[in-house]
Structures are given as structure tokens and as C-alpha cells.
Amino acid sequence: MQNEAIQVKGLQKSYKNLPVLEGVDLEVEKGSIFALLGSNGAGKTTVIKILTTLLKQDGGTASINGFDVATKPDSVRKSISLTGQFAAVDEILSGRENLIMIAQLRHLKDTRQVANELLDRFGLTDVADRRVSTYSGGMRRRLDIAMSLVGKPPIIFLDEPTTGLDPEARLEVWKTVKQLANNGTTVFLTTQYLDEAEQLADRIAILHEGKIIANGTLADLKKLFPPTKVEYVEKQPTLEDIFLAIIGKKEKK
Amino acid sequence: MDTVKNYFFSDMGIMLGRSMRHIFRSMDTIITVTITPIAMMLLFVYVLGGAIQTGMDNYVNYLLPGILLMAIASGVAYTSYRLFMDMQRGIFERFHSIPIARSAPLWGHVLTSLVSNAISVLVIILVALLTGFRSSAGVLSWLAVAGILALFTLALTWIAVIAGLSATSVDGAGAFAYPLIFLPFISSAFVPTETMPGPVRAFAENQPVTAIVDAIRALLSNQQVGNDIWIALAWCVGIMLVAYVSAMRVYKRRV
Numbered sequence: 209m210q211n212e213a214i215q216v217k218g219l220q221k222s223y224k225n226l227p228v229l230e231g232v233d234l235e236v237e238k239g240s241i242f243a244l245l246g247s248n249g250a251g252k253t254t255v256i257k258i259l260t261t262l263l264k265q266d267g268g269t270a271s272i273n274g275f276d277v278a279t280k281p282d283s284v285r286k287s288i289s290l291t292g293q294f295a296a297v298d299e300i301l302s303g304r305e306n307l308i309m310i311a312q313l314r315h316l317k318d319t320r321q322v323a324n325e326l327l328d329r330f331g332l333t334d335v336a337d338r339r340v341s342t343y344s345g346g347m348r349r350r351l352d353i354a355m356s357l358v359g360k361p362p363i364i365f366l367d368e369p370t371t372g373l374d375p376e377a378r379l380e381v382w383k384t385v386k387q388l389a390n391n392g393t394t395v396f397l398t399t400q401y402l403d404e405a406e407q408l409a410d411r412i413a414i415l416h417e418g419k420i421i422a423n424g425t426l427a428d429l430k431k432l433f434p435p436t437k438v439e440y441v442e443k444q445p446t447l448e449d450i451f452l453a454i455i456g457k458k459e460k461k
Numbered sequence: 462m463d464t465v466k467n468y469f470f471s472d473m474g475i476m477l478g479r480s481m482r483h484i485f486r487s488m489d490t491i492i493t494v495t496i497t498p499i500a501m502m503l504l505f506v507y508v509l510g511g512a513i514q515t516g517m518d519n520y521v522n523y524l525l526p527g528i529l530l531m532a533i534a535s536g537v538a539y540t541s542y543r544l545f546m547d548m549q550r551g552i553f554e555r556f557h558s559i560p561i562a563r564s565a566p567l568w569g570h571v572l573t574s575l576v577s578n579a580i581s582v583l584v585i586i587l588v589a590l591l592t593g594f595r596s597s598a599g600v601l602s603w604l605a606v607a608g609i610l611a612l613f614t615l616a617l618t619w620i621a622v623i624a625g626l627s628a629t630s631v632d633g634a635g636a637f638a639y640p641l642i643f644l645p646f647i648s649s650a651f652v653p654t655e656t657m658p659g660p661v662r663a664f665a666e667n668q669p670v671t672a673i674v675d676a677i678r679a680l681l682s683n684q685q686v687g688n689d690i691w692i693a694l695a696w697c698v699g700i701m702l703v704a705y706v707s708a709m710r711v712y713k714r715r716v
């Protein structure tokens with residue numbers, strides 16, 4: 209068994225004339241949390257769509273759980289699940305029906321039981337039989353993530369899982385993500401919030417102008433920060449400082 | 462790959478169940494689809510019908526086939542609406558990132574369109590019976606009528622699929638249906654084509670609605686059906702195939 213859940217080499221993608229990815233390389237270890245950071249339009253969603261077989265790359269390779277996304281999409285789909293940037297829940301069905309539907313599509317045996325467990329785990333039991341259209345944003349996002357966990361896929365992708373959530377709901381999502389990783393699930397998430405990456409991720413990569421411009425643990429990234437500045441500022445550099453410093457350096461070149 | 466194919470029908474069944482729930486939870490869609498054709502039917506029967514010479518003694522009998530086609534044409538607009546909403550909301554992306562047959566979500570919508578239009582058609586036939594519609598047709602003729610209507614629904618549904626997949630706004634998704642709804646007016650649906658001026662008559666007599674209406678009307682009134690049924694079938698199958706191939710091409714591009 210190889211140790212990498214996700215391997216990406218030289219990934220390229222353009223929309224018409226707009227190059228978005230220009231050679232992205234990254235690796236994600238099994239059972240770890242990996243955060244892909246980038247500002248609006250950096251191409252985070254594009255990376256996720258390629259890795260989850262929704263979009264074909266123009267160049268480079270990507271493999272998930274040892275399966276190539278371009279040539280073995282069905283095997284890839286069996287190993288993953290996706291929580292997209294925008295909640296992908298059925299508004300007209302109830303929370304329970306949404307979960308049962310996904311369990312059926314994944315051809316699980318005891319679909320009711322699977323749904324009950326997830327409803328319980330995500331604190332949705334009380335609203336389980338209400339239509340999703342009556343849910344709050346946080347409840348919807350929780351259901352969305354719960355739907356991704358149906359069938360216990362070993363690798364899950366979360367595209368900006370906490371955007372639009374209030375601080376409390378955000379903490380809940382963080383807790384869930386940490387639990388997942390503790391149970392051995394590999395988590396690939398994207399975020400614009402630097403503190404989120406700082407809190408959650410084992411490794412962080414920064415996507416900027418089509419390339420990964422930094423990749424490592426939080427400690428690694430902190431080393432990239434110009435030390436002279438640390439002397440004048442009393443607190444440790446936050447990831448935000450590092451982010452801006454790296455991008456600033458790049459742009460001066 | 463094999464396992465994914467083996468589940469095609471069960472996956473499609475789950476998708477069908479999902480959109481049927483949508484329909485039964487918003488019964489207003491059935492009402493909206495049937496109310497206009499029913500109002501038209503009543504208007505023509507009770508207000509205009511007395512002045513229209515059709516050669517049939519019962520004007521509802523003459524009118525019903527055209528009304529049914531109108532209802533179907535407006536019913537498929539909901540298919541394109543539902544499809545568009547699925548694409549917008551990202552639920553299709555979820556479906557496509559789990560190992561199911563890629564086209565199962567699409568077929569779910571197509572089957573749903575068949576079922577919901579069948580319900581609308583039944584509702585309208587019931588109302589027609591109340592306003593005096595009578596038919597001496599036997600079981601076989603009714604089956605033939607059902608078959609033609611199902612093919613017509615499928616043909617329009619695949620057009621609706623193209624519209625739903627390529628629309629950029631909700632309004633755009635439904636707009637394609639308007640010309641379809643008006644086609645029956647320039648056909649033999651309401652008045653015999655003989656009374657129309659030359660060019661209009663030529664159009665009316667050679668467009669699909671006339672052949673389909675004439676075939677259904679003949680079947681329901683137990684008359685000689687003749688060539689109409691073959692022309693009607695040819696139109697339905699032809700439109701269906703062209704629309705299906707284009708829709709699949711658009712779908713492959715979108716997902």
C-alpha cells in the first residue's frame with residue numbers, strides 16, 4: 209500500500225483562453241488533513257472538480273487512492289465523496305430522505321439505519337423530517353457534510369466548508385473534520401480563511417497564479433516568513449502575514 | 462465499470478422516486494399545467510364552439526386531442542425547469558461524484574416527465590368527460606392513443622432537456638415551450654384547416670401537430686385512421702431521436 213491518498217503532478221487546466229492551473233503538484237498523505245489556500249478565483253474549485261472526476265484536466269496527472277482520475281473515474285468515485293462549494297442538498301426532500309437517497313445510490317444495505325446514525329451525529333434528529341428548505345444555513349451545511357459521509361468513503365473533499373457559517377457552526381464543522389481525520393479519513397479542503405487552515409490542517413499549500421507557491425506544515429511555512437520582521441512584532445506571524453508576504457515577494461519579481 | 466452499469470435501472474428508479482416526490486409535494490405544478498388547457502377547452506366548447514363548423518356533432522370530441530397536446534407542451538417546461546435547478550444547486554455534481562451511471566439523473570427527469578404528463582392528461586380527460594366528451598374507441602385504440610401521446614411527450618421532453626441543460630436563467634429554461642404551446646393554433650386542433658388562407662393552410666397541414674391530432678381524433682371516434690398515424694409516429698420518433706442525440710451531446714459537455 210502506498211502512503212499517498214492523493215498524488216497530483218503537473219496539473220494544467222484552462223477555460224477557453226484563461227489559464228487557471230499551470231502545473232500544480234501536490235501530495236496528500238493517507239489519514240491527514242490537507243488545506244489548499246487561495247484567494248477568490250485562484251482555481252481551488254477547479255482543482256477539486258478535477259480530483260473528483262467532474263472536470264477533465266488539459267495536462268498532467270492526478271491519482272486518488274492509486275486510481276487515475278482520467279482513466280479510472282468509477283474506481284475514483286468509489287473512494288471519494290465531495291461537499292461542493294455550494295450546498296448540494298435537495299430542498300424539497302427532508303433531511304432524512306436526502307440521506308436515504310444517497311445511501312440507496314451508494315447501494316448500502318440498511319439505509320434507514322445509516323441515515324439515523326448520521327442525523328444523530330450531526331444533531332439533526334429533531335429536524336430530520338422537515339423539508340430542507342426550512343433549514344438554517346448551518347443546518348444545511350451540516351446535512352451537506354453528512355451526505356458526504358454516507359458509505360464512509362476513505363477520502364473526502366470539502367470545498368470551502370465553512371464559508372457563510374456563523375462562528376459557532378464553523379467550530380462544529382471543524383470538530384467534525386478533526387474527528388474524521390482521527391478515524392483515518394483523508395480530508396482535502398479548500399479555504400480562504402487562513403486561521404481555518406492553521407487550525408485544521410496537517411499540511412497547507414498555497415495556490416497562486418496557477419501554481420503551488422508554498423507547501424508544508426504550518427511550521428515550515430512560518431520559516432519562510434522573513435525573520436527580521438518577527439523581531440519588531442511581538443506576536444508570532446500568523447498565516448495571514450505569511451500568505452501576504454509570500455504573494456508580495458512573488459509579485460515583486 | 463460493470464457494477465456501475467448493473468445498477469443503472471435501480472439508480473434511475475431512485476432518481477424517478479426523487480422527482481416524483483417533488484411533483485407530489487408541489488401539486489400546484491400539475492394544476493398550473495392543466496388549468497390553461499382546461500380553460501381553453503371550456504372557452505372553445507361553451508363560447509366559440511357553437512360558431513365553428515367541424516363536421517363532427519360534438520365539438521369537445523373534436524377539440525380534445527389538441528388540448529392534450531397543449532397540456533403536454535406546457536408540462537415539459539417543468540422538466541426543463543427542474544433540470545436547470547438541479548444543475549444550479551450543485552446536486553448534479555454530488556450525483557456525479559458518486560459511483561452511479563452518469564446518465565441516471567437525466568433519465569430520472571425524463572421518466573418523471575412521462576409520469577407527470579400522464580397525470581395531467583388523465584385530469585384533462587376527466588374534465589372533458591364532464592363537459593360531454595364521449596368516445597366509442599376500444600381498448601386497442603386507447604392504447605394506440607396512449608402510445609402516441611407518450612412518444613409525443615418523450616420527443617418534447619428531450620427538447621426540454623436541451624433547454625434545461627443549456628439555459629443560463631430560470632426564465633430561459635422555460636421559454637422554449639411557448640412556441641410549442643402555440644403550434645396547435647395553426648393546425649387542425651381547433652378548426653379544420655380547409656378554412657385557412659393558402660400559406661397558413663400549407664404550414665398547418667404539414668406540421669406535426671396536425672398529423673398527431675388527426676390520428677388521435679380518428680382513433681377516439683373509431684374512424685378510419687389511414688396514413689395520419691404513420692406520419693404522426695414518424696414525426697414523434699424523428700423529433701425524439703434528433704433531440705435525444707443533441708441533448709446527450711450537450712449533457713456530456715456539461716458534466
Ligand SMILES: Nc1ncnc2c1ncn2[C@@H]1O[C@H](COP(=O)(O)OP(=O)(O)OP(=O)(O)O)[C@@H](O)[C@H]1O
Nearest residue numbers: 223228246247248249250251252253254255293400
Ligand atoms: N466554467 C468556467 N468557464 C470559464 N471560466 C471559469 C469556469 N469556472 C471557473 N472559471 C474561472 O476560473 C478561475 C478559477 O475558478 P475557481 O472556481 O476554480 O476558483 P476558486 O479558487 O474556487 O474561487 P472561489 O474562492 O471564488 O471559489 C476563475 O477566474 C473563474 O472565473
Ligand SMILES: [Mg+2]
Nearest residue numbers: 252253293367
Ligand atoms: Mg471555489
